[in-house]
Amino acid sequence: MGRFVTCHYIGTPLNAETTHNLLTVTGLTKEYPARATFFGRKAGVVRAVDDVSFHIDRGESLGLVGESGCGKTTTARCVLRAVEPTAGQILFRDGERDVDVRALDRNALREFRKYMQLIFQDPYSSLNPRMTVLEIIAEPLIVHGVSRGRELKDRVRDLMKQVGLDERYLNRYPHAFSGGQRQRIGIARALALNPALIVADEAVSALDVSMQAQILNLLEELQDEFGLTYLFIAHDLSVVRHFTTRVVVMYAGRVAESAATEELFANPLHPYTAALLASAPRPDPGHQEAHVPLSGEVPDPGNMPGGCPFHPRCPFATDRCKSERPEVREIRPGRQVSCHFAGELEL
């Protein structure tokens, strides 16, 4: 069950079979071995990602949100198989069938890489400083033997135009560009193989505010034009609100809550989500926020509290929360929460 047939997504008509569940992740887990240290770590395993499930429909933008150590980046890396998951299932819909991403052998995986690409956070370290723009954007095309010579250069020029980069910069090196422009180079590179899914890992976090709007608009335009699907990892909630259609909130490697974006922001069901929304500073002096900031810190994955990982910081924690870990429950269609009291709390 390793090989699959190349299928072109550009121009594929949208219908029920091709839109739903482009990517389905079930029970994803990633463990790292840990040594005991005198800082309190127990020996055994660190679960960076713990039983995470979600799906993305074609053409959608799914936000993956959380603070440091929540596992969002590791989740994305597992989906791309840049990191090998410990457990779980990752299914990618190819036309009418689902491809089991974890079962792909080396050659099939290489083929498969055309379908899922990555845009990195740091435009300064994600481009090889010794390669020209042409070489950087052409690299995936060369590696996969997609085009050569004149055709290759034309394709690169096309891509540069798509992302708003002047063609004249073909032979320049990354250091000649601003952060925003470098990010455009990274986006052009990600588009080179006509992927179906793009993982944007904090793609605008390192950019100046005035540049963020440009890049976000560009990503949206590309989505419209090429029918792209995004897994959008971010920590800035206002960007998430603007850009995504659904959101998964992660905490300490687990899914805290997932919902349609509008619903999540209007009516969070997990205390952590509520705290996250309340914590973000608003560019509005008139905004009165009556909340007390959440105390404590995100737990060390090597030293997790028992029960619900959020209980030490949760204003609503009970004894049950300290001993019994809540499972992710579907409260309503499309609304998942891992809290014993989901729906009962005044958040």
Add this chain to the structure above:
Amino acid sequence: MKTDPQTTQVQTSPILTVEDLHVHFQLDQGVVRAVDGISFQVNQGEVAGLIGESGCGKSVTAQAVMRIVPKPGKIVEGRILLYEGEDDAEGVDVAKLPRNSPELRSVRGGDISMIFQEPMTTFSPVHTVGNQIMEAIRGHGEPDKERARKIAVDMLDRVGIPRADERVDAFAFQLSGGMRQRAMIAMALATRPRMLIADEPTTALDVTMQAQILALMKDLQAEFGMAILMITHDLGVIAESCHRVSVMYWGKIVESTTVKELFAKPLHPYTQALLESIPRMEKREGKLKMIRGSVPEPFAKVPGCPFHARCDHAIKGKCDVGAPPELREIQPDHWAACWLYESE
């Protein structure tokens, strides 16, 4: 104890006045005018914000006030006046104090303290946090070791570090990110400075930690009555913690007023564009209104107003030639550097 910057009583006598400050970096490729003639004032007990994007010169401004501008940077012109109190009419020009002089060392860390974005680079990795805080205390008025240690422990406790009497002997790498930031604040405030400069203090932190640190700073500011110069690129941080704000662009201040005014009625096209381009948590926009183009290169010689190439209101023949517009008081206590308001 949460204090609202908008209602806290703010005195109107200055603690710091910066006059026509110019900081240049002499590089092989040319001169970078990182700070290109700025003037502003921070009042006693006030939280003044300095906002701008990367390369605008806000951090170099802070470094100039602390006299820690890295080589090859140099303060080439201007005055940085630090006042004792209401009765001090003249102030001391920090820019003119000789390097390594006892006067300067007394100001730096004593009258004015600074906290940075990255606490790991503030702390020495080979000294305990307590030793470093004590060093600051003993260098600024309390030479006794025992008493200095007590102050250090009290301060660590005051900033919310649990088990402060044990943590005082920890190394910076043993503390988590949030704790390190708190320890850095403890070190800065242990000498009871009259002014604190905070250079992107929460940018590297998670959003829930950011909220804690900002709340802590507000409490401490109210308790100690000190002034704060808050440097950031985040308009949300400005809105929540500052009384006044100055907007910097390419080495110059382009707008300066109270926080309420800036968000309600921004005058400068750059400020307006910035406010319009950020996504909001309250609702989902259609497309974001973006600012076209990008900040000029550091070595570029831009005629006229540095923002003209990106400005929707630029007047050809006026904004793109000659000297850039001066910062003028357009409305009561609302300053802007823009030719659009010239005729008024």
